[in-house]
Amino acid sequence: MRIAVVGPMHPYRGGIAHFTEMTVQGLDERGHEMRPVSFARQYPEFLFPGKTQFEPDDEAPAIVRGAPRLLDPLNPLSWLRTAWQLREQRPEAVIFQYWMPFFAPAYGTVARILRWAGIPSLAVVHNALPHERHLGDAWLSRFFLAACEGHVVMSDAVANNLQSLRRPDAAFRRIEHPVYERFGEPVPRAKARAALDLPEDAPVMLFFGFVREYKGLHVLLKALPDVLEALPDPHLVVAGEPYDDPARYRRLIREHGLDAHVHWYDDYVPSGEVPTYFCAADLVVQPYVSATQSGVAQIATHFERPMVVTDVGGLAETIPHEEAGFVVPAEDPEALASAIIRFFQEGWAGRLAEGVRERKHAQQPARLLEAIEELLPGSTE
CATH class of the missing domain: 3.40.50.2000 (Glycogen Phosphorylase B;)
Structure with a gap:
């Protein structure tokens, strides 16, 4: 199938980026026609607590290196551009990597536009609600997650949080969190x-x-x-x-x-x-x-x-x-x-x-x- 995947990828760093890359590469190797879409900006610098949002090295699967960087969670015009470009590609499904309510307005808007165009959205849900809760987190998460036709979760804790945030008729899969193989072989x-x-x-x-x-x-x-x-x-x-x-x-x-x-x-x-x-x-x-x-x-x-x-x-x-x-x-x-x-x-x-x-x-x-x-x-x- 022709599948789009939306989430952080190289040169962004961290576990979610690595997971997104693993998803794209794995589905590509299983014969699907992949359309990865990354962020134009992931976080504004003043909100990011670390030194840099980017990987210090260049180790990433070839298929994600040229992924278009389209989505800016703080720029609604980029949400519309992302939805338009995805709609033009006519994927049979779009998979979002979701872990934080900060991204829910952008994700939810894109998913709803795609839904109107007859393109279903799926979510790999790392966190349905964040570790450190804030007012409005549940509402924001529900705005995106309820726009999805299906969800994959990797723990019972996330599954429980998801129950009140998704549509009752949405499909659902609970799996074990896969191991990260990108780090290579052990050393003595x-x-x-x-x-x-x-x-x-x-x-x-x-x-x-x-x-x-x-x-x-x-x-x-x-x-x-x-x-x-x-x-x-x-x-x-x-x-x-x-x-x-x-x-x-x-x-x-x-x-x-x-x-x-x-x-x-x-x-x-x-x-x-x-x-x-x-x-x-x-x-x-x-x-x-x-x-x-x-x-x-x-x-x-x-x-x-x-x-x-x-x-x-x-x-x-x-x-x-x-x-x-x-x-x-x-x-x-x-x-x-x-x-x-x-x-x-x-x-x-x-x-x-x-x-x-x-x-x-x-x-x-x-x-x-x-x-x-x-x-x-x-x-x-």
Whole structure:
């Protein structure tokens, strides 16, 4: 079929852009005629909390490199131009990547114009409602999501939020979040640790991704003193750009005497460097205060790294307790420390790694592509 996909793509950075590229490339490889459409502007600079919205490297599938950059969420004229150009291409369906109400007015307008032209819209819904809620979020999300003929979600938490925001007759698929394969093969642990100047035999934990209140780095830092008392020379690698004030985290590091044990690489990690961080770690820790799902968990799964996650959103669905990792209560430093200590002292690495490998097999990108195909017009599913 001729399919358009709307969402951020190269040169935009981050997990949603990577997911959009994976979707376009995967459907192309399955024989569909793809029409990717990216953003002319994703966020205005004053609203973006990071240093840059763009990838520092040039690693992206060839099919998305020339994608027209049309949609500006703050420019209604661009919404009309995008809808017009999509209508002129006559796709049999348009797939939107949705994760934030900020994009709902633009998306909802385009989807409604396409609907009037007889072109159905589908949504891959990463978040039906945002982690940090604001007045009007539900109304905005409903404006877009109710204009779609079908939805794909990747956690029960998102599915539950979506129920009141979509049309009752809209088609629906719930799948496991696919692993990210774009980051390539693992590198030897010794090489990865040498690159990060880490001891070869020390316990190493990884906190990966941008740093924001709901990601819970502050909870992990409060848990580390108990870990230091129980384990010989543990190290925490924090690989991520701060999206809120880094001073509070630096203060916790100083107050708890963690300077020699915390290594913070406070910048966006380019795709080519991602394997180094995950392969240097024994354990990936996600101490989220709130969540729906996590792309970081899918990168960890790709590199077959066990995880400790908190029981929020869909994280426990992704990482079954004592199968692929440990699940602990949110905002509980003592429980988090206990799980980390247990992982290293009781020798769980091998058992949990095997469980992660089983999850990896179940979370291949093909299921996402199949779910989309099942929602396409004329599908017999």
